Structures are given as C-alpha cells and as structure tokens.
Amino acid sequence: MSMAEHEKISLNVGGTVFVTTMSTIEIGGKNSLLAKLIQKQQNNDSDVTSKEIFIDRDPAYFSVLLQLLRTGELEIPKVMSEKALCREATFFGVLDCVRENQRGGLDGNRLRWKQSIHGDESTSDGTFIRASSEGGCCVARGSVVHVYDWTMEEQRPLNLDYLSVNDVGYLNPERIIICTYELTDQIGGMASFNTNTAKSINKYRLPYGDQTSNFTALALACSDRHVYASCRGRGLDQGIAVWDSTTGQHADFLRDSSGWPFGDASKLQWLPGSNLLLIASLSPHSDDTYLCLLDPRSRDKIWAWTDSTRQFKHTIHLLTDAVAMEESSTICVVNQAEQVGFIDMRVSCREPNWGMKYSRKLLKSGGEGCCYSKLAVNGSQLYCSHGDGVHVYCCSCSNGERARIVESCRVTTKKSKGKGTGPIADMAIGGDRLFVLRPSQNRFDIWETPYLPNEDKSKGKGDE
Template sequence: MMGGGNPILPKDTVTFNVGGKMFQTTSTTVANAGRNSFFGPLFDDNWNLDNCNNKNGDDQIIFIDRNPECFGVLLDLLRTGELYIPPHLPEKLVYREAEFYGVSDHVRGAKWGPFEGNRVRLTKSVAGRAPGDGTAIRGGPDGGCCVAHGCIVHVYDWMMEELPPLNLDYQIVNDVGWLDARHVVVSACERLGRGDGGMGLFNAANGELRHKFQVHHDNQVKSFTAGALAFSNMIYCSCKGRSNEYGVGVWDQETGQQVDFFYEPLGWSLGDADRLQWLPTSNCLLVATLFPRKDNCYISLLDFRAKSMVWSWSDIGHPNNPVLVDDKRVRDAIGMEDASSICVVNEFEDLGFIDLRSSASKDDEPCYPKLAFHNSQLFSSMNDSISVFSGPDWVLTSRLRHPYGGPICDFSIAGDRLFALHSELNIFDVWEAPPSPPFF
C-alpha cells in the first residue's frame, strides 16, 4: 500500500444533507469543531462516531435544515484551518451560521492572527448615537465590545452587530466590564436622594438586568456610588456612600454576595479610584486615584488576605521626579508585574515607571494619558493615535493612528482586537491583526 497514512474506514466517515446538498467528511474533520459545537453530540466519550452510524457500518445521513453554501465554507475551515468566503456570499451570513454550529471561535482564529500591536490594521469605525458622550470602551472575551455613553451601554457582538442596549434609567455610567462572554457588570453614580446607583449585572445578549450588587454596613443595605471595576475570581469596585462606605468592595462572582470591604485609610481616596487592576502574581489589587479627580495621585496595593495596604505611593513629596512634579499631574497608571513596576503618564505626555521595589523612575517617552499592557507590550494613547512600546527598554515600535473622530478618550484590548473610542464624534475604531500567511 502506497502512502504513509491510514486508510479511511467506512465507520470513520459521516454524511450530511444540508438544505438538500450532500457533504461527506471524516470523523477527524468533524471532531475539529470541538465538544461544545453542534457536532459534539455525534461523538461518544471516546470520540467515536458510532452513534451516527448504523450497526452494519453503512453511513447514516444526517439532515440539517441550514444554508448549504455556508456549511461548505465552514466544513472547509474545519478541514484546512483556513477561511475563504466567496465574494457572492455575505460574510454576516457565514458568521451567523458559525454561531449556529458553535464554531465561531474557529472563524475568529482564521480571520485574525494572534494580537501583536505592530501588526494590527484598522478594519472599521462604528459611529455612536450622540457626539461627545462616550466615556469607556471594553473589549469582550469573544471579540465583541461594549461602549458606555452617558446612562446607556451599547453592546456589540463579535460581528460588530449592535445588541439591545443596557439602560440605566438616567444613572451616569462610571465603568463597565465583562464578567464573561455573556454578562456585563456596570457601575454607576447614585442620584441624590434616589437610593439608586451602585452596580448591576446585565445579560449582554438582551440587556436584561440579572442582579444588583449591594453594600452592607452596620447590618444595613446602603446606597452608594460605584466607580472603577476590576475582576479576578472576585469582583472589585471602588465605592462611595453617604455613611462610612468609602473604600473598595469585593463581591463573589458566583453568588453576587458582598464578601469583603477595604475601608479607606485617612488621607487616601480609595472610594474615588479611577483605576482598579488585579495583579495575579502579587495577589493584590492596584488602586489608583488620579488627576483631575484629585489634585494629587494616590497609588496603592491592597492585600485583602492581610487586610493591609502593602505598598503605597503619592506624587506629593517627590520634587526630584522629572515626570511627576508640580503641574505635571498623573492621568493614568497601570501595573506591569513582568517588569515589577507601575507605569504612569501625565497630561504633558510624559511616561514614567515606578519600581515596586525601589520607587525609582526611568526615562521619559512620549505618550498620552491612557495605558494598557498586553502580551508584554505597552500601549499608550496620544491624541488621535496609540503608541506601541516593546522590548525590555520599552522602545516605541509602532503607532496606530486614525484621525477621524477626534482624540482617543479610551481604548481596550481583548482577544484579537484593539478597540479605540474617540471623544468628539462618538466613534470607536476596531483594529485587528491579519492572519498569518499559510505555509505550503
């Protein structure tokens, strides 16, 4: 027998009738779709296709009442790992069929390469409802995103189709974050005397409020304003109430119940925090309160196990720091555990690093006050562009720029995409990494 491969036995083949068109393939190809796909139930625990074959070994034809052209595209994707959509076939139709078959992750993986800031390209810009009211954008784990506009959070799936919005009934949104691919957590201001505000868990697909998080103090439920959010296996949120509910609250992701509260020490502003970030290696929460909310920057690391502030820093009393003196106020900060440092940026486009071990700073680099750290690359927005810094010395290696829409007020990286929200025209851009070239 010629060739090094094993022969395809009848029991290893399966035939589909999709909308009247026949497709025959192998168990190996179908298994590539994964256990959670439409095809998963065709296999037993040992990944055998016996359940869809007759006892005599003849193929059983499985009928699927769906679009046959799209099925052919997706079947070829499972065979080769490459996605080719004929020009006459609408991409959105293929994407929706991929959702039905549970192979959208395969489509995303073939359409976009691994995220690398120096390779991304602008693929589209999405206009919002009203200019100038965009406040935050957050990329979702499945390639979609959500955008906060005043009291509304607009949600987009990975095809950039808008889903039903999250409406907070005139409560201004402070922050928003993805708990998982199906749920979004929103924090909002309390309106004086109304007893609203706080945090809510929403269904990302239909906008339904699923749970409202509460703060308990002195055995009573308290009304509070919720600010910056962060996630680990818990939900963290900066809180500001009318009594003594100033600090950072902690809620269990599974039950939604409050499990802890770090009360604000005298002289610090945990309840007004602009950024929370969970640092998994340190097992601590970074809390940063920044200008213009406060005239001085306060950064701290909270260890909830020891109930202590294990590290803290403020730009007060650092006159020799070239980045953070006088009117050069800190506008954003982000922890980089790989470099054992915190990166800060001020309103004059100066970038500096605070060493968590010695509080020393490094040389300046130009950038603008929004930061992100992803796959060992540092990203910083500057007016209408985003700079990408790489390597141990954080060298500027690329700059992403799209001037339409005004300055960038927020950006987010998730999965294989970078989302950038422009402040003036309420437009957000989607940057994607092109797929790697095939090897022949």
C-alpha cells in the same frame, strides 16, 4: 472496511449532502454541535456510515466551514456575509476555529485597521470603552451602554434612565457589571446584566448594620472569583468592596488603616499572575496621585507610591492614567503633560522614570477638546494614546534588572483608509483586538493583527 470508510459521515445540510469523516468533525471540538449530533446518532445506532444526518441550515455557509475544518484555511466568498457566517459558525459550535484563522495574536507592530463603528447621531458622545475576552466591546454614552458582540453586531442597549455610568466590567462575554450614580444625589449602585437580552441578573449591595447602604462605585475590576469596586457613600467608610462574582453576594470590605483613600480610586486592575489588585487615584478625580498594589487576602499593601508630598520635581503634572505590566514588574503612568513614565513595582516610593516625553506640537485635538492620554497593556506591549494616534512600546526585563522600554511604532488614523482624525478619549484591548474611542466623531475604531499563512498554527488534517 478500511479505516477511512469506517469514519465516513454523511451530512445532509439544507438538502445538500456533504461526505466527511469523524477526524474532520473532531477538529471543530468534541463539544461542537456536529460532534454532539454524531455522538447522539452513534448512541442510537452503532453504524452511522450508512445513514445521513439531516441539519436544516444553509448549505453554502456550511460548505465554507467544512472546508475550514478540512484545510485549516478560511476562504469567504465576496458575496457571502461575514456576520452571517459567524452566526452559522456559532450554531455549529466552530466559532473558535473561525476566530483563530481570521486573526493572529495582537501585535502592535503590525496592526491593521479593521472597521469603524459609528454611533447614532442622537446619542451622547462616548465617554469610555471596555472590551470582552472574546473581542466584543461596550461603549458608555451618557446613561446608555451600547453593547457589541464579537461580530460587531449591536445588541440591545442598556438604558439606565437618569443614571450616569462610572465604569463597566466584563465578568464574561455574556455578562457585564455597570456602576452608576445619580447626578442630583451623587448616589448610585451596581448591577450585572446579560449582554444578549439586556436583562438584570444581580444587584450588588453593601451591608450597613441590619440594612443595606446606598453607595457610589467609581471603578471596577473582576477576577475569576470576585468583583472589586472602589466605593463611597453615606455612613460608609471609603474602601474597596468585594463581591462573589457568581452569586453577587457581598464578601468583604477593604480599608486602609494609614488613611489611603481607597474609596476615591478611579481605576482598578486585577493582576492574575500575582493575585494582586492595582488601586489608582488619578486626575481629575483626585488632586493627589495614589498608587498601590494590594493583596486582598492579607489586606497588605505590597507596593505603594504617591506624589502627595510634592517632593518629586517631575510630578507637578498630575497623573491621568496608570497600568501594571506584570511580565516586566513595571507600573506605567502618563501625566497631564503627555509624559510616559515607568516605576519599578519591586521598589516602593521611587520617582517615575520619565523616559518618553511628547511634544505638544503632536497634539491634534485642537479646538475639539483635549483628551488626556490613556494606557493599555497586552503582554509585553504598552499602548499609549496621544492626540489622534497610539504609540506602541515594547517592554523587556531580565535578570532582575530594571525594565527597558523601547517605542516600536505609532498607529495613526492615516492607516484607517482615510476615515478622518480625531482625539482619542479611551482605549481597550480584548480578544486580540484594539478598540479606540473617538468621541468627537461619535465612533470607535477596531484594529487587529492580520493572520499570516506562515504563522505556526495547528491546521486541519481531516479527510487526508
């Protein structure tokens, strides 16, 4: 018997027989359902070439997935639902193969509008959007968090009754953490939920003596091991609370002895490369701007900057957002005057280099309400919202020199197939997708980088 004959596998999917090989099945991963079924069959009978393995699924969708494993190319018939295909891919355990073929890595220079998701007219305007690592997202609308999976199918919403949402963080695609507070009492809390079932998993508590204390968490950041939140509450010092990301148990409380208001931080960002936490107090939550990089292990501030002394002539406009770019050792900021600045994080107490200044004439929000610019980072690219569009910058740094920032393109709603314009309230990047929230139209837009056939990707080589 030849090697090809020895590897031959017969699969009966919904009454249609498919003949393939083990090498093709293994392209989908050794942990895929197909691989596990064949392995189970082999454990029961060493000769699987003479027996069919029956799988009760739709053969039309399986045919497309099998062709993807064979050729490395995904061709979806026009009559076939992409969402249904993704559900079948999830069942067979080859969803990662579908994702890799549909999109390349996120490249701001050649973004393509994918689709727009509109909210229910009865819901409140979206206040912010957060993205998961696999390309799903969630949108906070009043006291409700709407959750979408990778296929953009809406899951069961998380209704928090009379609580307002401060921030949301993803621990993984199936688990999110929500910070809330009561409008009347300004006291809230934190809890994690399953994104598929909307069921509560853990409640995050802060010890206060022999009891636990009520607190309000303003901003979240998640690492592989810990959850960080800027907290304040009755009887508590302001600071950064730390919990175990798996168990939800309280682990630490970080304060600053020099008086920096960690508890007022409106944005936290975990930097996995350096194991540092960016802490930012920004407008409109704070009258002064405080930025610092904190080492949670040693409790030391590695880098710090503030405009509270008002000694910098360009900081009369308060900062509205900040983000760290680890690859170029740069803190990127934007202020109320729509100016984008860059600070070298290797040197403390330096004035931002206001390299980009927008004209107010470009702001198209008009009477619909002004939305301050937001920042997002993907590798060496910086995304900055302005008016109804997003500016993309490329950042490079070599030989210890100061980072060089170059604007490479601008993405506008003109590229979204005439879906209309509107001010941008927030942005998020996750799973090689850019999400843009437009509250005036109660919708968010999804942008992707199309996969090019000549890109260097591993192709399927089975059945050759």
